[in-house]
Amino acid sequence: MTAKEYLGQAYRLDQRINSKLEQVAALNDLATKATSTLTGMPRNPNRATSIMADAIAKIIDLQAGINND
Numbered sequence: 652m653t654a655k656e657y658l659g660q661a662y663r664l665d666q667r668i669n670s671k672l673e674q675v676a677a678l679n680d681l682a683t684k685a686t687s688t689l690t691g692m693p694r695n696p697n698r699a700t701s702i703m704a705d706a707i708a709k710i711i712d713l714q715a716g717i718n719n720d
Contacts, residue, residue, distance in 0.1 A: 664720060671717045675710055682706040 682703050 668717055668720050671713050671720075675713050675717075678706045678710045678713070682710065
């Protein structure tokens with residue numbers, strides 16, 4: 652493996668980590684946003700139980716992926 656190939660791999664890994672960190676930041680913003688929607692419309696019974704719980708689960712998965720990288 653040449654130095655150029657090695658540095659190319661390191662650069663791509665750094666880009667992947669930075670992308671995952673940006674996703675974590677966006678999900679943190681989504682999870683901490685507290686808004687309520689008041690409407691008289693009926694709800695979808697098949698809707699996910701909690702958007703916040705889904706965001707937190709994704710954050711945990713992404714952070715585990717970052718630590719593995």
